[in-house]
Amino acid sequence: MEVRVLRLNHRPSRDKRVSTHLLLAARAFGASGAVYTGTLDPSLERSVGEVVENWGGVFPVRYSERWRSEVSEWRSRGRVVHLTMYGIPLQDAISAIRGNPSDKLVVVGGAKVPGEVYGLADWNVAVTSQPHSEVSALAVFLHELFEGRELLREFEGASLRVIPMERGKKMAKH
Amino acid sequence: MEVRVLRLNHRPSRDKRVSTHLLLAARAFGASGAVYTGTLDPSLERSVGEVVENWGGVFPVRYSERWRSEVSEWRSRGRVVHLTMYGIPLQDAISAIRGNPSDKLVVVGGAKVPGEVYGLADWNVAVTSQPHSEVSALAVFLHELFEGRELLREFEGASLRVIPMERGKKMAKH
Numbered sequence: 150m151e152v153r154v155l156r157l158n159h160r161p162s163r164d165k166r167v168s169t170h171l172l173l174a175a176r177a178f179g180a181s182g183a184v185y186t187g188t189l190d191p192s193l194e195r196s197v198g199e200v201v202e203n204w205g206g207v208f209p210v211r212y213s214e215r216w217r218s219e220v221s222e223w224r225s226r227g228r229v230v231h232l233t234m235y236g237i238p239l240q241d242a243i244s245a246i247r248g249n250p251s252d253k254l255v256v257v258g259g260a261k262v263p264g265e266v267y268g269l270a271d272w273n274v275a276v277t278s279q280p281h282s283e284v285s286a287l288a289v290f291l292h293e294l295f296e297g298r299e300l301l302r303e304f305e306g307a308s309l310r311v312i313p314m315e316r317g318k319k320m321a322k323h
Numbered sequence: 324m325e326v327r328v329l330r331l332n333h334r335p336s337r338d339k340r341v342s343t344h345l346l347l348a349a350r351a352f353g354a355s356g357a358v359y360t361g362t363l364d365p366s367l368e369r370s371v372g373e374v375v376e377n378w379g380g381v382f383p384v385r386y387s388e389r390w391r392s393e394v395s396e397w398r399s400r401g402r403v404v405h406l407t408m409y410g411i412p413l414q415d416a417i418s419a420i421r422g423n424p425s426d427k428l429v430v431v432g433g434a435k436v437p438g439e440v441y442g443l444a445d446w447n448v449a450v451t452s453q454p455h456s457e458v459s460a461l462a463v464f465l466h467e468l469f470e471g472r473e474l475l476r477e478f479e480g481a482s483l484r485v486i487p488m489e490r491g492k493k494m495a496k497h
Contacts, residue, residue: 166341170456177455178463200454235485235492240474267490277474278485280374281351282344285462288455289352292463300414300451311409311452316441318409 151252152180152294153223154287157216157266158259159187170284171257172197172210178291179299180255182209186216187259205307220254220269227252228271232286233262236273243293246272255290257283325426326354326468327397328461331390331440332433333361343370344458345431346384350374352465353473354429356383360390361433379481394428394443401426402445406460407436410447417467420446429464431457 154175159168168190172183176197185193189212201208213219220229228251236242246253256266267273276286291299312319328349333342342364346357350371359367363386375382387393394403402425410416420427430440441447450460465473486493 163340166337167344170341170458173453173455174459177451177453178459204453233492235488235494237487237489238474240471264491267492270490273488273490275485275487277351278487279347279351279378279478281347281462282458284344284456284458285348285352288459289462289466292466297414300412304453311449313411313449313452314409314447315411316444316447317438318407318441320409 150250152291153254154180154183155216155219155254155256156183156185156259157187157256157262159185159190159193160259161188161190161193164259165190165193167284168193169196171287173200174284174288175291176200176206176208178288179295179302180291181207184211184213184219186213186219203307203309205304217265220256223254227254229254229256229269231256231266231270231273232276232283232290233258233267233273234275234278234280236275238278239274239276239290239293242272242274246274247294247296255287257287324424326465327428328354328357329390329393329428329430330357330359330433331361331430331436333359333364333367334433335362335364335367338433339364339367341456341458342367345461346371347374348458348462349465350380350382352462353469353476354465355381358385358387358393360387360393377481377483379478391439394430397428401428403428403430403443404446404448405430405440405444406450406457406464407432407441407447408449408452408454410449412452413448413450413464413467416446416448420448421468421470429461431461
């Protein structure tokens with residue numbers, strides 16, 4: 150099952166760091182790429198691209214002007230999950246989502262999610278019904294979707310790699 | 324087991340939104356309060372305080388000038404977990420941490436974590452060895468620590484509450 154992330158309504162001035170964290174969390178927890186809407190932001194793409202270059206794997210990030218056509222194109226190849234605190238609790242929704250073998254597009258709101266998104270999603274999922282962060286919501290969702298196997302993933306072609314240690318920092322360079 | 328979060332080196336100009344997301348994720352995933360160091364930021368405290376007022380529960384946030392005394396005071400009542408991509412993988416460390424009944428202080432870096440932190444922590448834990456976000460690292464760590472039970476938590480005295488729905492948004496006000 151392949152998972153892509155659609156980040157809605159990115160605003161470079163306000164969301165730069167949060168969107169960077171979001172896309173890096175998407176990569177680290179097993180998604181294979183992302184699309185963002187809102188305002189084009191080459192520096193966001195560059196930040197993520199630098200991580201991919203150093204830390205390996207493949208994680209394309211693409212800008213789109215139209216979230217609606219992204220969602221409708223995706224619907225011809227897979228299913229759509231929308232993360233929202235108003236949706237069905239993660240613990241109630243996750244087995245149906247896991248059990249469905251289609252590729253998934255995970256839609257993550259920025260400011261002002263259009264009401265239509267709720268109708269177009271196959272699942273509206275609440276990672277807690279509390280306000281917190283799209284970054285934490287996405288990470289915990291992916292961690293549940295992949296049942297922790299994403300933690301074991303290797304990123305091919307990395308030029309930097311951490312050597313885990315009880316105390317201190319150690320990296321290998323290739 | 325009570326869990327508090329220590330956010331290191333908050334810089335209001337740069338970290339405002341990420342630190343807000345971090346503290347809200349701490350609350351949503353079962354921590355019972357937080358301390359931050361770096362620069363005093365009343366607007367950070369206010370943002371979190373407003374969420375607590377509307378969405379319930381108790382989640383004190385306090386500023387401290389000295390991370391070292393926070394850690395050493397904590398060590399007389401509990402244990403210290405430091406989240407860092409250089410540490411021992413979450414999946415290898417989590418059962419020992421869960422199995423230790425002491426209260427936990429979870430230390431989360433901002434920019435430039437002092438090397439001393441690695442030595443003072445009982446566990447240095449890597450939520451993946453990839454760069455992503457302190458927000459996703461903290462959420463997934465707490466979700467593993469509490470084994471998903473934090474998702475079932477009710478927040479007492481909430482004036483707003485989500486009524487989970489398959490499509491759309493519904494809230495109850497008290």
